[in-house]
Amino acid sequence: MDFIASALSHLTCSRCDTRHEPDEIHRFCACGGPLYPRYDLDSVSWTPESLANRPGGLWRYADLLPVRAPEHRICLGEGGTPLLRLARIGNHIGLNELLAKDEGLNPTGSFKARGLCLAASRARELGITTLSIPTAGNAGSAMAAYCARGGMRAVIYVPRETPPEFLTEYRDLGAQVTIVDGTISDAGARMASEARDDWFPVSTLQEPYRLEGKKTMGLELAEQLAWQLPDVILYPTGGGTGLLGMWKAFDELEAIGMLDSRRPRMIAVQAEGCAPIVKAFEAGDSSAAPWENATTVANGLRVPKAFADREILSVIRASKGTAITIDDDAMLAMLRLLAGVEGIYTAPEAAATIVAAQRLVADGTIHADERVVTFLTGNAYKYLSSL
Ligand SMILES: Cc1ncc(COP(=O)(O)O)c(C=O)c1O
The missing domain is CATH 3.90.1380 (threonine synthase, domain 1, chain A)
Structure with missing residues (x-):
């Protein structure tokens, strides 16, 4: 080649x-x-x-x-994840065609590998030697792995409530780790206050290239579906890079003649205990206010303020999609059901998208014969101590 x-x-x-x-x-x-x-x-x-x-x-x-x-182009085998048909779960929630993109099979076990692969690769190309990140868990793992593979230094700021499995992984991947009380927003503020001149922050959408890695979920999905996008995409939304990246992918694919102008309805799924985007969407606002006292077992969704809140809201609206909250108990029940009947052990954030599909089928927002794709953004293995 x-x-x-x-x-x-x-x-x-x-x-x-x-x-x-x-x-x-x-x-x-x-x-x-x-x-x-x-x-x-x-x-x-x-x-x-x-x-x-x-x-x-x-x-x-x-x-x-x-x-x-x-x-x-740093490589750990990222991307190329399977698009699996969930026949039993689909039947259970009333969908004839429910497909899941199993992103838990990426290096370090989540879709964060895609974005951090691109951020680290491009940073290295531009001569940067140290990356820093505030993380809810999975992004830190991915950054540390790509830094190790690329011969770069990794500096991680992480909320104290993050499951301990992540902290062990960061240590073994050679990262410098600071544990912070509060949420990812507090971790970001502490990182900014302690920043050194040679650190390059790769916080969500505060550098241009993580988006491009996430974009590959959209490119891959289009290719796997033979260039016919689904009717609906459900995505667990914290910082929202995946949602924006996929939307960008579809626009670029249309521009190069691989897709027509039809788009899926993009559905942002958040946790009941931290839902700034859902609140702003329902209020008809163009930006989202920071969420107070954010709490959820789905630590990737514990993002009180998304840097790209405006862009996320505008994509949901442009796609004629919606935004929905799911409670922790329902996420965990679905996590177990999915594991037991489909053999996929997915993260709580990802399980939330299937509960969301179930509720939106029940209220008529999604029809039984629509083709629905859910992004299972990470696997459950690093959450075991919280399950
Ligand atoms: C498993 C999982 N799903 C979803 C998200 C939210 O992703 P994003 O911040 O790109 O919206 C995260 C973020 O940490 C995550 O770890």
Whole structure:
């Protein structure tokens, strides 16, 4: 297989549209908006046949990814996760076609591998040697692994309530770890107050490239469904990178002629104990206020304030989707049901999406004959002490 060159051309601010140079180090725009990588899409020509000859995994889409040099494309076998039909659970909740993208099979056990793979690879390409992150759990694991693999240093700030399995993993992956009282927002504030000049923060959407890794979930889904997107996508939403990344993927695929203009309804699923996006969506607001006293067993959803709240709300609305909260007991019951009848041991965040599907079928928002895809964003193994 020949080398696949990146078609990265520039970055633009998602809020004020200012253009930024692609090969300089950026965090976010001066206006406070996230930066989106843009590509010379005219130079990208895909066909189902040409893609079939490419290697598996996330780097098969390298022309729509931002890393230029192959030696900086750090690889741990990320991406290429299966799209599994959940026949029994689908039948149980009243859906004829319920599909699950099992992201728990990624390196370090979650979809966070995709985003951190891209952030670490691009950072290394731009000469950065230390990455720092506030994390609810899975993102820290992924960052530490990609830093180790890429010969970089990892600095992690993590809430005290994070299951201890994550802390053991961070230590063994060689990260420097600080435990913080409070939520991921408190961890982020502490990280900012202790930041050193050589640390590069990769907080959600505060650098441009994690988004591109998450985008590959959308590219992969489209390819696995033979370029026919589903009717509905359910996504457990904390910082919301996956939701935004998939939406960006669909736009880029349309621009290169692989998709038409039809889009799935995007459904953001949050925990009852931390639901800033749901609250703002229901109120008709364009941004979300920070959630007070956030609490849930689904630590990935304990995000009181998403940096890209405006973008998340606008995608949900543009897709004619919705946002819904699920309580912890229902998540855990579904986690066990899914494990017992389908053999998939998924994280509470992910189990929440299936409860959401069940409730939205029951209230008529989703119809029995619609094709529904849920993202099982992580596996349960690092949550065992909280289950
Ligand atoms: C398993 C799992 N699902 C979902 C999320 C939320 O993802 P995002 O922050 O991209 O919305 C997280 C974040 O930590 C997570 O670990």
